[in-house]
Amino acid sequence: MRGNVIEEWLREKGRKLHFTLIDPDKQKPSDAARIAETCASYGTDAIMVGGSTISRKKSEQTTIAIKDCIDLPIITFPNSANAVNEFSDYIFFMCLMNSRDRRFLIGEQFRGAPLVEKFGVHPIGMGYIIVSTSRKRTTVERIAKLDVIGENEIEKALNYALVAQYFGMHCIYLEAGSGAEKPIPNEMIMTINDKVEIPIIVGGGIRDGKTALDKVEHGADVIVTGTIAEDNIKKVKEIITAIESYEYDSSY
């Protein structure tokens, strides 16, 4: 098995990264491909395909359409074993660390692992940590049966991040939820970055360059944006430019 792909990409590019998340449920595959193409032209580093309610068919069709028109890594971001497909290059093989539901901790992974092996998709082990930053619950918060981590519960988030690291996962993803009113707080990112060595992915509610830069300055290694590409795609360029402007002192 290969080493840590996210660390490799950080080293190769010598800067922090941006991933574009495309939800197959939100548009036709051909429109998803257009979004991916535009974000690729802005300099995004990878396309993540995933959502909370996707079916295998939709996931496959969208992945194929994107693969046909761009040359970037495609990473499945699965909500269940149904999202595993043979057309993506990578899959976030993830554990929803702060779920109370066995399904999200090990059950879907048990169903998905033989498919990952069969399709030869490269797994990227990830500790997925959902933080409840906003009054209005996001979709993922509604379905995940959470051991809730409030935006001020930094120690709790850190403990889950340490668990992910000690389990040997390749990265953690601090998730505020798609369309979150507020992104992951800076102090939480900073504290986790101080104590945890694996790359930190941050997403949910990031809609402009200033916020993206803020997260990167506090220790995020990868910024994920999804909704903004549907609402106002030009903002994705602003976000990527801001991430690229950050002076990166690589330790990977």
Ligand code: 1GP
């Ligand atoms: C969701 O973190 C991602 O998994 C992206 O969130 O749609 O709010 O950009 P947004």
